[in-house]
Amino acid sequence: MSDSVPEQMPHEPVLCRYHATDRDEVFDFIREVFPAEVAVRLTKQWRWRYELNPFTPSDGPPVVFIRNGREIIGLVAGFRLRMWMGGIECVGEGRGTWVVHPKYRGQNLWRPLIAHASSAPIQIGWSRLPPRVQRGINWLSNPVRPLIRVLDAGALLAHFIFRRRFASIPIRTRTTATIPSPLRGASRPLESAVIRLEAFDDRADVLWERARRSNSAMVIRDYRYLNWRFCERPDATYILYGIERASELEGFLVARATTYRGLRWGYLVDFLAPENSTNVLSTLIGQAIGELHQLGVVAVSCYTTDKAARAALFRNSFFPAPQPKPIRFVHFLQGSRTDLEEFATLKTWYLTMGDGDLEMAH
Numbered sequence: 011m012s013d014s015v016p017e018q019m020p021h022e023p024v025l026c027r028y029h030a031t032d033r034d035e036v037f038d039f040i041r042e043v044f045p046a047e048v049a050v051r052l053t054k055q056w057r058w059r060y061e062l063n064p065f066t067p068s069d070g071p072p073v074v075f076i077r078n079g080r081e082i083i084g085l086v087a088g089f090r091l092r093m094w095m096g097g098i099e100c101v102g103e104g105r106g107t108w109v110v111h112p113k114y115r116g117q118n119l120w121r122p123l124i125a126h127a128s129s130a131p132i133q134i135g136w137s138r139l140p141p142r143v144q145r146g147i148n149w150l151s152n153p154v155r156p157l158i159r160v161l162d163a164g165a166l167l168a169h170f171i172f173r174r175r176f177a178s179i180p181i182r183t184r185t186t187a188t189i190p191s192p193l194r195g196a197s198r199p200l201e202s203a204v205i206r207l208e209a210f211d212d213r214a215d216v217l218w219e220r221a222r223r224s225n226s227a228m229v230i231r232d233y234r235y236l237n238w239r240f241c242e243r244p245d246a247t248y249i250l251y252g253i254e255r256a257s258e259l260e261g262f263l264v265a266r267a268t269t270y271r272g273l274r275w276g277y278l279v280d281f282l283a284p285e286n287s288t289n290v291l292s293t294l295i296g297q298a299i300g301e302l303h304q305l306g307v308v309a310v311s312c313y314t315t316d317k318a319a320r321a322a323l324f325r326n327s328f329f330p331a332p333q334p335k336p337i338r339f340v341h342f343l344q345g346s347r348t349d350l351e352e353f354a355t356l357k358t359w360y361l362t363m364g365d366g367d368l369e370m371a372h
């Protein structure tokens with residue numbers, strides 16, 4: 011953090027609830043406090059993320075900012091989610107954009123205000139800040155490591171290790187992993203087919219009822235949420251896979267090919283299949299990997315805390331990526347909700363990269 015003395019506030023900071031009429035002013039603040047590429051991304055996503063989310067309350071999104079006189083000096087933006095907490099359905103929020111104007115940092119400005127920023131009993135997000143920062147505002151913080159499947163080790167090595175020294179030497183040997191046929195490794199033959207979905211329909215709701223984990227905390231993946239999250243995002247395109255048996259949806263997987271640090275990279279962003287159907291998920295993963303490979307992707311990464319999903323990923327040659335400082339899943343559980351206490355630990359959560367704003371930052 012900077013050693014400069016924080017600006018003293020001539021006015022009492024006031025917490026304001028965001029309305030669409032504040033958008034231009036909030037965008038100016040975002041452009042002032044974030045690096046240009048982050049500001050472009052946030053402003054492009056803004057209406058989709060906060061205002062057009064199907065669960066946004068009628069009185070506006072859970073976005074608040076702090077004013078000092080006429081000036082905006084801090085912002086916390088969240089989007090509404092429906093949560094499944096081991097059988098209890100309740101309101102949740104994905105929180106992401108949390109920022110204080112650099113002039114006013116170092117005063118713990120949010121600490122007295124954060125409790126009033128949202129009434130949602132569950133709030134989730136991702137952070138690279140040390141856990142004590144979240145503890146200071148009564149949030150929990152747990153590291154989550156990505157799983158990786160390397161498809162082109164030569165290209166990866168050339169990029170990350172040899173790039174500087176051998177930049178001018180063309181790489182002649184490419185170590186390319188063999189791509190399993192989609193159905194290889196399935197524990198029993200499936201009379202079902204992997205299909206590409208244009209969008210989700212109410213069959214996703216039936217799947218959700220069958221596949222939700224009875225004792226876990228999960229974002230409710232009904233078709234309204236899935237279509238908002240993966241079909242309507244203005245600045246990214248996803249590939250949606252489903253497995254159909256007769257006319258039923260047995261499972262789905264959402265993938266994305268993107269460019270990360272100059273390399274084609276793949277994400278398995280979100281997926282769901284019943285816990286006892288790892289062959290369904292394994293088949294979807296195999297199909298997505300095969301297509302991502304054809305798109306020139308050098309490695310595929312994903313995040314998951316679910317045991318059955320991890321088993322399906324390991325079966326498809328994913329491994330935990332060594333990371334000295336992994337990203338942290340942070341969450342808040344309202345103290346008065348003693349019925350939610352058990353969800354303080356990470357192992358009670360079904361998480362993917364699609365939850366909260368982790369993947370929205372790419």
Ligand SMILES: CC(C)(COP(=O)(O)OP(=O)(O)OC[C@H]1O[C@@H](n2cnc3c(N)ncnc32)[C@H](O)[C@@H]1OP(=O)(O)O)[C@@H](O)C(=O)NCCC(=O)NCCS
Binds near residue numbers: 114116138
């Ligand atoms: C994080 C942030 C919102 C906190 O702002 P603030 O209300 O002014 O609070 P402070 O600057 O007093 O920091 C609060 C605590 O976080 C710590 N902290 C803040 N930024 C930090 C960083 N980058 N690395 C490590 N610790 C940090 C401070 O040391 C302080 O710890 P303390 O309470 O033990 O003294 C502000 O630093 C900011 O806008 N950062 C840039 C955007 C960002 O990183 N947002 C967080 C996304 S999860």
